[in-house]
Amino acid sequence: MDMTFTGRGVQVTDELRSAAEHKLASLGRMEPRLTTIDLEFINEHHPKPDGLKRVEVAARTPRKVFRAHAEAGDVPAALDQVKEKLERQLRDHHGKRRRWPHRRGLGYAETETPADE
Secondary structure, eight states: OEEEEEEESSOOOHHHHHHHHHHHHHHHHHOTTOOEEEEEEEEEOSSSSSOEEEEEEEEEOSSOEEEEEEEESSHHHHHHHHHHHHHHHHHHHHHHOOOOOOOOTTOOOOOOOOOOO
């Protein structure tokens, strides 16, 4: 599972990178088909001069993309919120997966062969 990090107004440090890898590692165990996780860290300026930190995540599998975002006062808190949202999406997705019935034979009606008398 590859992880890409992008920062807009936020410097992506090694501590931030390792914290994100540690917190989102459980997603790889929940969904082993995950190929990439794209993380984007954004510093929002409009609510306060200090600003909120926003984290956007896209987790990609071969056929589906799971997306989540969260805002908090600091990046680790936003990461926790994003992790909870993605875990919920993955759990719901696993519950919706179909179980294909096993096919036994061709499905023709059983006929008895005439017994030799």
